[in-house]
Amino acid sequence: MRKKEFNLNFVGSRKIFFIIAAVLTVIVLAIAPFRAKLDVQFAGGTMITYTYDGAADAVDTKALSSEIQSVIGKEVTINITSDMISDASNIVVTVAGNDSLSEEMINKMNDAVIGVYKNSETVKNVAIGTTNNVDPSMGSLFFIKCLAAVFCAFLLIVVYVAIRFRKIGGWSAGIMAIVALLFDIIMVFGAFLALNFTLDSNFIAVVLTILGYSVNDTIVIYDRIRENEGLLGNKLPIGELVNRSINQTFNRTLNTSITTLITMFVISIVAVVFNIDSILRFSLPMMIGLIAGVFSSNCIATGLWVSWLIRKEKNA
Secondary structure, three states: OOOOOOOOOOOOOOHHHHHHHHHHHHHHHHHHHHHHHHHHHHOOOOEEEEEOOOHHHHOOOOHHHHHHHHHOOOOOEEEEEEEEOOOEEEEEEEEEOOOOOOHHHHHHHHHHHHHHOOOOOOEEEEEEEEEEEEEEHHHHHHHHHHHHHHHEEEEEEEEEEHHHHHOHHHHHHHHHHHHHHHHHHHHHHHHHHHHOOOEEEHHHHHHHHHHHHHHHHHHHHHHHHHHHHHHOOOOOOOHHHHHHHHHHHHHHHHHHEEEEEHHHHHHHHHHHHHHHHHHHHHHHHHHHHHHHHHHHHHHHHHHHHHHHHHHHHHHH
């Protein structure tokens, strides 16, 4: 039995989709200077690890960060990590900035952390672990390497799409796919800003993962367009041909995205229950990125491509 196909006018509504994408992009870029915070991995700074006996969710990260900030006068980020093998827990305090903490500030921080849990029944035996200072130049170099990885991914995607779909104008299709991927990156960036997450390696991991999901959806649509063009030839206008192809693949796109969203949602719940911030900083932006990927693949990439082809025909 054949599955029921959608009958949505994606191509006809493309201008509305362009406006929505433009508005969201402007909002994210407008708030970026006020909300963006680079992690010590990118901006440099100091990272201090404390070991303790107790459960991972026994540490109130907000209260502890407030206490540390009142002592050293700088904003800090606190993560709780657990070693599944040794059943040990760690408090990782990160202070991002161009200047590393002085020895006096580190001593004040150590006294504050140990003092908070001196008489605690749930967090015991707090001890100073390791102190790492990250030079700002090293952080900048790491950030540049991450951007280079994203750029290489873009380049390979364009070349792949151009070669595979050369019969339907592969280069233009590849470039429009990249424009849609840029929108995905901006939405992931906006998710980190809205959730007040620092930009760290998780940001790059989410971006590269979303690029894979989103471009896969776009390629599936392009592949269906190529098949339909081979079957129908020039019987349909390009807009109607593309719209039919999107509707034929939309069921598959929704199923894939919804199952992944459910997985990320469950992971987020587990991360909240067990107070695992590092996982939460991946799963929540990933959910936003998945939604953005569905929108960009079906509404932005194909809409831009149709607009390009129509303009090209008129100029010809």
